[in-house]
Amino acid sequence: xxxxxxxxxxxxxxxxxxxxxxxxxxxxxxxxxxxxxxxxxxxxxxxxxxxxxxxxxxxxxxxxxxxxxxxxxxxxxxxxxxxxxxxxxxxxxxxxxxxxxxxxxxxxxxxxxxxxxxxxxxxxxxxxxxxxxxxxxxxxxxxxxxxxxxxxxxxxxxxxxxxxxxxxxxxxxxxxxxxxxxxxxxxxxxxxxxxxxxxxxxxxxxxxxxxxxxxxxxxxxxxxxxxxxxxxxxxxxxxxxxxxxxxxxxxxxxxxxxxxxxxxxxxxxxxxxxxxxxxxxxxxxxxxxxxxxxxxxxxxxxxxxxxxxxxxxxxxxxxxxxxxxxxxxxxxxxxxxxxxxxxxxxxxxxxxxxxxxxxxxxxxxxxxxxxxxxxxxxxxxx
Amino acid sequence: xxxxxxxxxxxxxxxxxxxxxxxxxxxxxxxxxxxxxxxxxxxxxxxxxxxxxxxxxxxxxxxxxxxxxxxxxxxxxxxxxxxxxxxxxxxxxxxxxxxxxxxxxxxxxxxxxxxxxxxxxxxxxxxxxxxxxxxxxxxxxxxxxxxxxxxxxxxxxxxxxxxxxxxxxxxxxxxxxxxxxxxxxxxxxxxxxxxxxxxxxxxxxxxxxxxxxxxxxxxxxxxxxxxxxxx
Numbered sequence: 001x002x003x004x005x006x007x008x009x010x011x012x013x014x015x016x017x018x019x020x021x022x023x024x025x026x027x028x029x030x031x032x033x034x035x036x037x038x039x040x041x042x043x044x045x046x047x048x049x050x051x052x053x054x055x056x057x058x059x060x061x062x063x064x065x066x067x068x069x070x071x072x073x074x075x076x077x078x079x080x081x082x083x084x085x086x087x088x089x090x091x092x093x094x095x096x097x098x099x100x101x102x103x104x105x106x107x108x109x110x111x112x113x114x115x116x117x118x119x120x121x122x123x124x125x126x127x128x129x130x131x132x133x134x135x136x137x138x139x140x141x142x143x144x145x146x147x148x149x150x151x152x153x154x155x156x157x158x159x160x161x162x163x164x165x166x167x168x169x170x171x172x173x174x175x176x177x178x179x180x181x182x183x184x185x186x187x188x189x190x191x192x193x194x195x196x197x198x199x200x201x202x203x204x205x206x207x208x209x210x211x212x213x214x215x216x217x218x219x220x221x222x223x224x225x226x227x228x229x230x231x232x233x234x235x236x237x238x239x240x241x242x243x244x245x246x247x248x249x250x251x252x253x254x255x256x257x258x259x260x261x262x263x264x265x266x267x268x269x270x271x272x273x274x275x276x277x278x279x280x281x282x283x284x285x286x287x288x289x290x291x292x293x294x295x296x297x298x299x300x301x302x303x304x305x306x307x308x309x310x311x312x313x314x315x316x317x318x319x320x321x322x323x324x325x326x327x328x329x330x331x332x333x334x335x336x337x338x339x340x341x342x343x344x345x346x347x348x349x350x351x352x353x354x355x356x357x358x359x360x361x362x363x364x365x366x367x368x369x370x371x372x373x374x375x376x377x378x379x380x381x382x
Numbered sequence: 383x384x385x386x387x388x389x390x391x392x393x394x395x396x397x398x399x400x401x402x403x404x405x406x407x408x409x410x411x412x413x414x415x416x417x418x419x420x421x422x423x424x425x426x427x428x429x430x431x432x433x434x435x436x437x438x439x440x441x442x443x444x445x446x447x448x449x450x451x452x453x454x455x456x457x458x459x460x461x462x463x464x465x466x467x468x469x470x471x472x473x474x475x476x477x478x479x480x481x482x483x484x485x486x487x488x489x490x491x492x493x494x495x496x497x498x499x500x501x502x503x504x505x506x507x508x509x510x511x512x513x514x515x516x517x518x519x520x521x522x523x524x525x526x527x528x529x530x531x532x533x534x535x536x537x538x539x540x541x542x543x544x545x546x547x548x549x550x551x552x553x554x555x556x557x558x559x560x561x562x563x564x565x566x567x568x569x570x571x572x573x574x575x576x577x578x579x580x581x582x583x584x585x586x587x588x589x590x591x592x593x594x595x596x597x598x599x600x601x602x603x604x605x606x607x608x609x610x611x612x613x
Contacts, residue, residue, distance in 0.1 A: 002496050002502070003496065005489070006485075006489075006493075006496070009484045009485060009489075010484060012484075013483070013484045281480060282480075282482055282483075285474075285476075285480045285482075286493075287441075287465070288439070288441050288468065288474050289468065289469065289474065289493060289494045289497075289541075290465050290466065290467075290468040290469020290470070290472075290494060290497050291465065291469075291497065292461070292462050292465040292466075293461065293465075295497075374442075375441040375442075376436060376441060376442055379441075379476075379480075
């Protein structure tokens with residue numbers, strides 16, 4: 001602790017350089033946090049609790065092809081299947097295109113059954129019953145309700161774009177859970193479009209995670225060689241596949257993160273090299289006064305670690321603070337994105353610790369050089 | 383006066399390599415310095431006086447020979463032990479003061495005490511005492527750039543004595559100062575020697591400065607040319 005004052009004073013000997021270096025690190029880490037947060041949030045969205053018990057059945061050709069409503073009851077008879085919920089992506093417009101949020105037509109009874117094991121899904125039981133009983137009722141997420149000022153009974157008018165129907169809904173229930181969407185009765189949609197009996201996909205809950213593969217095969221076998229063959233997969237695999245449609249995001253984020261880390265390393269190493277070079281004599285004097293080489297090494301490395309740490313704290317902490325304000329406090333949601341960009345605590349902590357590691361790595365070469373340089377060589381620079 | 387020998391040098395040889403050339407600097411030199419002595423090392427440039435001072439101070443290593451300080455041959459010490467030797471036994475006074483520009487006078491003087499187990503309060507008391515001894519008790523919060531050359535050298539002397547070392551080594555301590563400041567510094571060194579019993583080795587070109595020493599040691603081409611006492 002007695003050296004802290006010395007480390008800080010040396011770090012701030014050239015305030016402009018220290019500020020610019022810390023700022024470069026902060027901006028780089030801000031960007032790195034954003035990228036890794038996107039990746040983490042996308043991956044986390046594939047692992048909602050209870051998802052190990054859920055399957056999704058869609059048309060074998062593509063997600064945009066529809067399935068017949070008649071499959072519903074047949075699927076319920078497959079051994080191991082507890083609940084089958086038909087769902088359709090509505091994809092309408094609320095007021096204007098800027099207000100994007102997922103809209104699903106579901107069977108409310110089976111949907112509530114489907115989510116029963118999910119601990120993070122919470123809805124008032126009485127309100128949920130209202131939703132089941134009200135054909136024009138809509139269950140909305142709390143974040144969306146907060147954002148648009150919806151309360152129980154609020155009208156929600158959604159203009160159809162995929163389907164030739166507009167929805168005139170009333171908020172019946174407000175839920176908290178892993179997603180931010182609105183769920184309304186598929187009966188209402190069916191009635192509005194002349195009851196064609198179409199379903200976008202089926203969401204299934206099974207009795208045991210160990211039966212997942214067997215049930216998926218059994219469901220697909222039911223409709224093999226039919227006009228509408230099915231592809232059944234776990235909810236996790238389905239969401240992961242959805243993410244993969246965006247391309248190799250994980251690889252891209254990893255490469256960009258490596259580039260950013262290398263940039264931080266070079267910026268800090270350059271700054272530390274300059275700082276050490278311009279006080280060669282001072283380092284020699286310290287050693288002449290009796291400071292052992294390893295103490296000099298620790299002092300110089302501490303400067304690099306502190307500098308990178310300040311940059312890391314500003315960059316990572318700054319991103320966290322900003323994201324927290326935007327997404328948690330203000331309730332903002334990005335269009336077409338179903339997750340928020342608030343980095344989890346473990347990610348914030350890991351990135352700050354990583355910035356310290358980068359500081360250590362970048363300071364190692366100049367600090368070792370200074371610590372090993374003979375005292376007389378340093379004194380001759382005076 | 384029969385005083386105990388503090389420094390005993392035997393067969394000290396040092397040469398440097400510059401490219402393909404071997405440059406002899408000190409050649410089989412013997413020298414004894416008594417505890418409490420004030421020795422001026424004199425000689426032309428390249429005579430080896432600064433090299434001798436650096437070797438005694440433990441910031442350079444000889445090629446051959448021994449340097450016993452209070453009975454310990456410092457040429458046999460490893461780097462860590464040599465650093466400890468410097469921290470506890472040697473006070474450095476450089477020609478260009480070599481203070482840390484980012485530290486105040488007080489912090490510069492406190493610097494060697496960071497290597498000791500002293501508490502912050504004890505370090506403060508000792509650094510302030512050292513600055514008061516050199517007459518800069520009212521300048522403790524000044525940075526080197528806010529001090530004159532003479533004042534900077536006095537801070538350097540306070541830094542040299544703050545750990546109460548047995549030996550002060552001064553390399554041209556007045557070389558960068560005006561006559562008045564040089565006189566002040568020499569008086570201060572004289573006081574350190576007479577009042578506090580510090581053994582002082584001083585390299586100087588200035589005969590006037592050398593007159594403050596008890597003993598003059600003349601070097602030329604790496605050998606001891608002659609010694610003389612000063613009245």
